[in-house]
Amino acid sequence: MFDVLSRMARTGILTxxxxxxxxxxxxxRGIYRILGRALCIRHVDAGSCNGCELELQALSNPYxxxxxxxxxxxxxPRHADLLLVTGPVSVNMxxxxxxxxxxxxDPKLAVAVGxxxxxxxxxxxxxxxxxxxxxxxxxxxxxxxxxxxxVAILIGILEVLASASEV
Amino acid sequence: MTMQSxxxxxxxxxxxxxxxxxxxxxxxxxxxxxxxxxxxxAARLLTLWGADDxxxxxxxxxxxxxxxxxxxxxxxxxxxxxxxxSYPSLAELFPSAARMQRAVFDLLGIRATGSDTRGWLRHxxxxxxxxxxxxxxxxxxxxxxxxxxxAFVPVEGDGVHEIAVGxxxxxxxxxxxxxxxxxxxxxxxxxxxxxxTHKGVAKLFQGTSQKLxxxxxxxxxxxxxxxxxxxxxxxxxxxxxxxCPERALHLRALALEHERxxxxxxxxGALGNDAxxxxxxxxxxxxKEDLLRAxxxxxxxxxxxxxxxxxxxxxxxxxxxxxxxxxxxxxxADGVTSMRNIYDEHAGIQDRFRETGRxxxxxxxxxxxxxxxxxxxxxxxxxxxxxxWPPYDKLAPKVVTQTSGDVAARAQVRLDxxxxxxxxxxxxxxxxxxxxxxxxxxxxxxxxxxxxxIEGWRGPVAIALETGPEGTIRWCHAHDPSVQNxxxxxxAIIGNIxxxxxxxxxxxxxxxxxxxx
Numbered sequence: 059m060f061d062v063l064s065r066m067a068r069t070g071i072l073t074x075x076x077x078x079x080x081x082x083x084x085x086x087r088g089i090y091r092i093l094g095r096a097l098c099i100r101h102v103d104a105g106s107c108n109g110c111e112l113e114l115q116a117l118s119n120p121y122x123x124x125x126x127x128x129x130x131x132x133x134x135p136r137h138a139d140l141l142l143v144t145g146p147v148s149v150n151m152x153x154x155x156x157x158x159x160x161x162x163x164d165p166k167l168a169v170a171v172g173x174x175x176x177x178x179x180x181x182x183x184x185x186x187x188x189x190x191x192x193x194x195x196x197x198x199x200x201x202x203x204x205x206x207x208x209v210a211i212l213i214g215i216l217e218v219l220a221s222a223s224e225v
Numbered sequence: 226m227t228m229q230s231x232x233x234x235x236x237x238x239x240x241x242x243x244x245x246x247x248x249x250x251x252x253x254x255x256x257x258x259x260x261x262x263x264x265x266x267a268a269r270l271l272t273l274w275g276a277d278d279x280x281x282x283x284x285x286x287x288x289x290x291x292x293x294x295x296x297x298x299x300x301x302x303x304x305x306x307x308x309x310x311s312y313p314s315l316a317e318l319f320p321s322a323a324r325m326q327r328a329v330f331d332l333l334g335i336r337a338t339g340s341d342t343r344g345w346l347r348h349x350x351x352x353x354x355x356x357x358x359x360x361x362x363x364x365x366x367x368x369x370x371x372x373x374x375x376a377f378v379p380v381e382g383d384g385v386h387e388i389a390v391g392x393x394x395x396x397x398x399x400x401x402x403x404x405x406x407x408x409x410x411x412x413x414x415x416x417x418x419x420x421x422t423h424k425g426v427a428k429l430f431q432g433t434s435q436k437l438x439x440x441x442x443x444x445x446x447x448x449x450x451x452x453x454x455x456x457x458x459x460x461x462x463x464x465x466x467x468x469c470p471e472r473a474l475h476l477r478a479l480a481l482e483h484e485r486x487x488x489x490x491x492x493x494g495a496l497g498n499d500a501x502x503x504x505x506x507x508x509x510x511x512x513k514e515d516l517l518r519a520x521x522x523x524x525x526x527x528x529x530x531x532x533x534x535x536x537x538x539x540x541x542x543x544x545x546x547x548x549x550x551x552x553x554x555x556x557x558a559d560g561v562t563s564m565r566n567i568y569d570e571h572a573g574i575q576d577r578f579r580e581t582g583r584x585x586x587x588x589x590x591x592x593x594x595x596x597x598x599x600x601x602x603x604x605x606x607x608x609x610x611x612x613x614w615p616p617y618d619k620l621a622p623k624v625v626t627q628t629s630g631d632v633a634a635r636a637q638v639r640l641d642x643x644x645x646x647x648x649x650x651x652x653x654x655x656x657x658x659x660x661x662x663x664x665x666x667x668x669x670x671x672x673x674x675x676x677x678x679i680e681g682w683r684g685p686v687a688i689a690l691e692t693g694p695e696g697t698i699r700w701c702h703a704h705d706p707s708v709q710n711x712x713x714x715x716x717a718i719i720g721n722i723x724x725x726x727x728x729x730x731x732x733x734x735x736x737x738x739x740x741x742x
Contacts, residue, residue: 061567062504072511101397105422107738109447109528114397115491116517119510133395148741149350150421151400152370154392180444184364185357186350186425205447205528207521 073123086128089219096128097219100138100162104155104191105181106145109205110172114142116208129215135161140218141168143195146178147188159195169218170197171211173204198222232298233262241463241675243614245296248674256302257313260289268293269606270319270593271678272687272704275329277359278303285310285335288702289322290676290687296612297678299689310335321593321709328742332358332427346420346741349373357428364428380406380414388723392421399737403726410722415715422741430690430701435461435669436535438698442688443530445703446739451477451484452681453703454533456688459614459677461535464669464692473537473662474616475653480529480538482646482653485682486557487516489639489646492734496636497568499728500577505568512560519553537663547654554647565640578633582717582729585630594713596684596706598733601638602630608680620652630717635732668696683707683736705739 089097103111114131117124124130132138135158147155159168170191173179178189191197199221201214231237235255237247251259268291276286285304290297304310314337315322326337327345334356336342344353351357351368377387385408392400402418426445430438442457443450455477462469469477490513497505517527523542524532532539568574584594589602599606608614609622625641627634669692676689684706693699714733718726 061563061570065508065563065567066504069508069511102393103397103399103422105424105738106399107444107447108399108736109444109450109530111397111399112448112491112528116510116514118506119514120507121511121514131397145422146424148422148424149367149370150348150423150741151392152350153372154400154421158393180441181424181426181429183367184425184428185355185362185367186423186428188367204444204530207527 072120073126074121089128098130098132098138099140099142100132100135101142102155102158104143104145104151105148110144113205113208122208138162142171143175143191144171146174146181147191147194149186152188152194155194167198167218167222168195170200172206173202176200176202233259235259240299243459243463244612244678246676248299248301251300251302259300260315260318263291264318270321273322273325274702275333275335276700277333279307280360287312311338314338314340319593332356343376346423348420375418377404377416384408401737407723412718412721412723415718417711417715420741422738426742430698433698435696435698439534440531446705446736448488449681449686450530451480451533452679452686456677456679456686458533458535460675460688460690464673464675465666467536467666469537470661470664471658472660475657476538477533478616479650479653480532482650483520485646486643487513488682489643493639495731499731500574502574508564512557535666541662550654554650558647561643577728578636579631581632581725582721582732583631584713584717586628588716592713593709595709597638598710598713600626601634603628608678608685620649622649632728632732705736707735707740711735711740
């Protein structure tokens with residue numbers, strides 16, 4: 059226990075603010091203003107190479123501290139406000155993606171994360187790939203990158219929230 | 226390897242590779258006879274794949290590659306009957322061949338005799354009489370999905386019920402389906418169904434430019450991008466007899482070790498988290514982020530998907546890199562040592578890790594385990610040490626093993642490999658010479674074959690390719706070690722409780738995308 063406490067003390071609080079991303083407090087206020095509560099995200103890998111997943115996971119590390127901003131990843135689409143989809147949509151995942159989207163209650167948003175999710179990326183459209191997420195479900199916003207950095211993903215989530223609040 | 230002209234009586238020729246490799250012509254009965262001889266000599270099946278050569282010689286081809294103490298042995302078997310092409314199955318000798326053979330059938334329509342006829346990569350996305358990897362199949366053709374049920378093996382008995390999980394999982398992870406047959410909490414049987422992320426990589430490689438194929442290779446499994454792109458480049462460079470500059474080789478190895486470190490750090494954190502110790506995730510994910518940021522700063526990207534290029538690497542780190550990296554390695558070494566002590570002394574962690582998801586060494590041997598999972602079950606095999614290619618030939622990498630084969634062993638192997646990897650990184654920086662980081666790779670002549678083999682963080686990653694006309698690729702087979710190791714999980718879970726599955730699964734952390742192709 060002493061080791062754990064001493065390591066905690068030595069590590070300190072790493073959560074950072076940068077010019078590119080609003081501070082966690084600002085983010086939290088923004089989300090609260092738009093949604094009136096926390097933002098719940100469900101993620102679906104529709105055929106990704108796992109690169110985008112690694113960067114989505116990184117959002118939970120102490121530097122980005124996603125949960126500290128009032129955004130959390132949820133296990134069920136029934137609990138979600140927003141669907142993040144990575145990868146080109148493989149033919150074998152098409153049905154699962156549609157069903158996940160249908161299971162999310164309205165109002166809901168979908169964000170395509172990564173170059174593959176935008177248009178199929180390097181995998182394009184083929185016998186095995188339907189192409190981008192927009193070819194299968196309606197998409198509100200796209201975050202480019204291969205893979206996009208955690209900061210780019212954060213900015214993308216904010217942008218889609220902001221544009222949704224204007225509608 | 227010595228210049229042999231025969232292997233077990235079969236004629237063999239050298240095959241271009243970064244490792245010692247020979248190719249044997251195993252026609253007729255020689256195919257099975259060679260496999261039996263290799264099995265008797267404890268060779269390990271590396272991969273198995275097929276090709277459509279009807280345009281060239283009116284036949285299909287099946288190939289299998291084994292790792293032996295002398296290097297790689299590749300057997301090639303021509304199949305002249307193109308109406309109902311088949312070949313003798315290797316699955317009885319090498320259980321890991323079973324799924325590879327099913328994948329070959331789904332893509333090429335070549336059947337291993339007596340094999341499981343259920344689709345593996347083909348779910349319902351294309352008709353069963355359509356074989357996308359055949360040359361006369363237009364890759365752009367697509368079909369509406371027609372959902373069809375999959376015949377899982379039922380388990381019967383009093384109180385037995387099934388739990389179906391996936392393909393969409395609860396966390397931020399790749400898709401796959403797990404069918405558990407359980408009594409109460411206890412798992413009697415797990416059957417995996419994979420293939421959900423099949424993206425037609427092998428078909429995409431056909432006709433790709435030799436100058437660009439490494440980009441696709443890097444995206445076969447994003448967490449092993451360096452290993453795959455290096456394997457791709459190693460195959461092409463062996464074919465074209467390109468010698469990479471010394472500095473480029475050192476930088477490649479640094480990138481590969483960084484990839485190993487990043488994945489091991491991530492997994493150790495996730496293992497702590499899955500055992501209910503979130504502090505572990507916080508600490509290890511912080512160290513991983515420090516490493517990724519150094520990658521971005523010094524190599525141009527957090528994940529080095531496009532760093533390894535034919536002939537070298539895509540950038541020279543700035544001069545301050547050495548000092549910055551040495552500082553980072555010190556920090557990581559300190560952090561990992563302190564976390565190792567915390568994990569070791571934490572009763573809750575040890576209770577969850579020990580004796581959980583055990584894969585006994587004899588079973589690992591029989592199933593043909595490779596890489597990290599094999600090393601945690603007592604199999605001392607690591608290409609970096611067994612067949613060191615430059616620059617590993619000067620570094621004497623240490624093979625890390627454990628014998629208990631449980632979650633604790635797979636965690637321990639990661640911890641020890643981090644320490645060894647950091648030693649290698651320091652040695653690589655120490656021996657970093659001045660000079661260019663890339664050389665020109667001439668277009669290869671058509672119809673040349675080669676294979677690249679790299680020990681990625683999960684295990685051996687292989688890319689076998691054959692060149693086409695005008696600087697293109699005729700075909701390419703990519704192999705991820707997850708193919709062999711996914712079946713291990715089905716055994717490791719038996720007798721464990723359902724809530725331990727996430728922990729056991731994470732301790733293997735296999736690739737879905739790499740296995741699905």
